[in-house]
Amino acid sequence: MVSAWDLVGSDVFDSGPATYLEKEYPVLAGRLDDLETLDVQVFGLSVVGGDLGEEKFRTAFLEKGMDGHGWVAIRDAGTGKWVKDPDLTKPVAWAIGL
Numbered sequence: 001m002v003s004a005w006d007l008v009g010s011d012v013f014d015s016g017p018a019t020y021l022e023k024e025y026p027v028l029a030g031r032l033d034d035l036e037t038l039d040v041q042v043f044g045l046s047v048v049g050g051d052l053g054e055e056k057f058r059t060a061f062l063e064k065g066m067d068g069h070g071w072v073a074i075r076d077a078g079t080g081k082w083v084k085d086p087d088l089t090k091p092v093a094w095a096i097g098l
């Protein structure tokens with residue numbers, strides 16, 4: 001799980017969290033890629049759904065609260081592109097095999 005995924009640029013987002021790990025943490029990415037006994041999936045996660053450092057977003061976030069914010073970056077099965085899914089339970093559902 002790569003957290004604070006809302007803070008990466010669009011080019012990094014489009015490449016996906018696994019590519020980010022390969023560039024920033026090559027030893028970890030190599031180890032994850034080398035696992036044969038475990039099924040590993042990498043997700044990007046944003047709990048708040050934006051940059052709280054930006055005043056406009058922070059104001060909207062504080063007015064609305066936690067509900068409706070946040071997303072998980074997952075690869076769309078049809079297009080292969082990374083998309084924002086508002087269902088924060090996707091990684092848990094994947095882990096338990098749903």
